[in-house]
Amino acid sequence: MIALIIRRLIQSIVVMLTVALIAFTLFRFVGDPVAQMVGQDTSLEDRAQLRERLGLNDPVPLQFARYVGNTVKGNFGISYRIGRPVGALLAERLPATLELSFVAALFALLVGIPMGIYTALHPERWLSKAFLTISLIGISLPTFLIGILLILLFGVVLGWLPTFGRGAVVDLGFWTTGLLSVSGWKSILMPAFTLGMFQLTLIMRLVRSEMLEVLRTDFIKFARARGLTPRAVHFGHALKNTLVPVITITGLQLGGIIAFAIITETVFQWPGMGLLFLQAIQFADIPVMSSYLVLIALFFVIINLIVDILYHVVDPRLRIERQVGAGQ
């Protein structure tokens, strides 16, 4: 287990370095950073001086090493647009995005898995068919459209829920949370639903097809032949065997939710990283863009690491292969 984690960590570092390289080259590709930082009437000497001070005359590998070093220390540079350290900007926005993402993912899992199980166990019931039809709509409607429709219905027509923002937030020092106030919860409902809807349908359909697959296997037939209760067969035997693919997809999707919360955040004016990123693109705010890239990659890497560990918890066959591999 520990050997596995170490190996995965090394792989993760390689991935992160690659992403950092891409993020680093962003600075070069979008033109001369000095030209973007100074005004039109800055003299050539001043420009050269700035270039020297920023270390832009150093060899590229040295610059990359410095970039990586700074990034590791949490020094992401200064935003061109806002003029504040990117690290602080991201730290402000991070809780909003993470909260939204986790609430959405939790919603997708807690609703999607039971729906998937239900539709797999009772494929003939009308409720299953209704679920499947709804899921088809959920999977084919674009996220922003769902968001706008929700705003129209609950925000404008019914006036039940706020249409933008996070509501009242509580500052815990290291983290600002909207989950401790009523207005915070009211505010997160619609964005989280919007963001989680697609994942929900995906998870439901995945659980359903995996479960149907497992229910056809010999060991389920044998479990039935032993007279186990339907409950034991479905939940003790079948569900556990559907979990591995569900964990994979959920892990990947969670990364996706965080990274692509952009659209939902824009629709609901959610003060998260996605909104920050979108504004950064409009203003070619390279430090923000590259830091966002690195941060999202970090999330993906961490989630994948957790997924890998979960595999080993769920499936004993993987644990053994590891032992055999270590023995050789």
Next chain:
Amino acid sequence: MTVEFPTRKGTLIAVDDVSFDLQPGEILGVVGESGAGKSMTGYAIIGLLDRPGRIAGGRIELDGERIDNLPPEKMRRFRGRRIGAIFQDPLTSLNPLLRISDQIIETIRTHMDMDERQARARTLELLNEVGIPAAAERMDEYPHQFSGGMRQRIVIALALAANPQLIIADEPTTALDVSIQAQIIRLLKRLCKDHDTAIMLITHDMGVIAEAADRVAVMYAGRIVELGPVRDVIKDAKHPYTKGLMDSIPAIGQDVRVLAQIKGAMPRLNAIPPGCSFNPRCPQAMDRCRVERPELITQGASAVACWLFAEEEAGVGVA
């Protein structure tokens, strides 16, 4: 008993009016080609026919109690408790994610009034009985840590978990190599005797039947064509199909260039010919075989469904 599958293109009859009985401690072999309805018969008995299959006629009794029309929940209690099952492939019969002990304990506790500790003790007993070496250390391992033969022993232990009266063994040795096959057969025979359990041994392997069974039922296209003591059926097959089967088994020490085989193939379920279903392939077919379907006719200790044996019967005055 009759099992049928209603399909869009009409109803397929997979098991057609099959009838037999089993005594405690007896092993009945059921032999036939793929698709002859052997497994279907077994699944019908434990009430696990795949939909849309259903029992269309006849009855199944266990200990004088009719069980084919029980409500699902009652039938579930019967499965495992009164009727056990062993399936063909031990590699896929066990849940790969659960420990052996958990699977057996779960089965025991479903059917017997035992606490965890008692069930665990019984699990160990069962594993010892089916011949798992070092069962105490290995019972908490996962299925993939056992070989195929060992896994089939575990499957047998699971089938025995609640001490059933009848075990349906569907091709229990087919997926195993020959030396392991012999061990499993010996194990089944011993358990059958020790527990006074009846075993319905479904196989297409005449060798397994000869080795293990007391009586044998030969099935063809959903019907029993011959039913009798193993010795009689093997040494003195009566039905032309059984004869064909026996001839197609090569004997050791006999220099055979070409194996005898039965011409043609078993008819598909939607194209069973009128009369005796074997008539198109039968070397001794008569006109009557093409029109009228033969019922089982008693011949000594056996019964044969073939018109070749009809005269004597008619002489006794039974239609």
